[in-house]
Amino acid sequence: MNAKDAGFVTIKLRKPDFALEPWVYVLYAHIVTAVLAIVIGPFQLFWKPVGLKGIRRHRLLGYLYVLSISISGLVSIYLSLYATGGWRAGLGFFTLDVLWMAATWISVKKIIADKNIRKHKEWMLRSYSLTFAAVTLRLLLPLLLLVYEGNFIPAYQTVAWLCWIPNLLVMEIIIRYRK
Structure with missing residues (x-):
């Protein structure tokens, strides 16, 4: 399949000022790194590291997770500037990207600088x-x-916000309930 034939891209190509390159390569970088983070996440969250070997594996996967999110989050900021649905969708995705990287790096700080395992997990x-x-x-x-x-367009503008706000609210309730 040619990238120009994809649904999102055909909408973008209708705009005379839209250039497929470098956007499409940035999109590929986002897809690869985001999928890697999605796959790594459950292993990090649901399997407790046991022993020195388990801790090493947890750290290695953690480094990959943080690197994936750092790359994906940064390129996603670029993508949000060209979001299908204009500024409404773009702002939703931009906010997601900033919060995504911030939550990840706050977690890193909580474990490395503060040695606070509970806050790191949260x-x-x-x-x-x-x-x-x-x-x-x-x-x-x-x-x-x-x-x-x-x-x-209106569906995509709405989903740009609904794809992450309920997730974060539910997780916040879970975190507070666990305390």
Whole structure:
């Protein structure tokens, strides 16, 4: 499949000032690194490291997770400037990207500088809830297309916010309930 044939891209190519390159390469970088973070997250969150070998594995996967989010978050800021749906969608994705990187790096600080395992876990839970926005977007977008009677732009503007705000709110409730 040619990138120019993808649904998001065909909408973008209608704009005379949109250049497919370098945007498409930045998109590929975002996809690869975000998928890596989505895959690594459950291993980090749900399997407790046991012994020195387990701790080393946890750290290595943690470094990969943080690197993936750092790269994906930075390139996603660029992508948010060209978001389908204009500034409404772009602002939703931009806010997600900033919060995603912030939650991740706060978690790193909590474990490295503060040696606070509980706070590290809490911030990583927030980070992964934002990572999971990619999945939530794909689940909600078809429903929103029904709500907006197939009109893609308003559905996409809405999903740019709904893909991450409920995730973060639910995770915040879980974190507070666990205390």
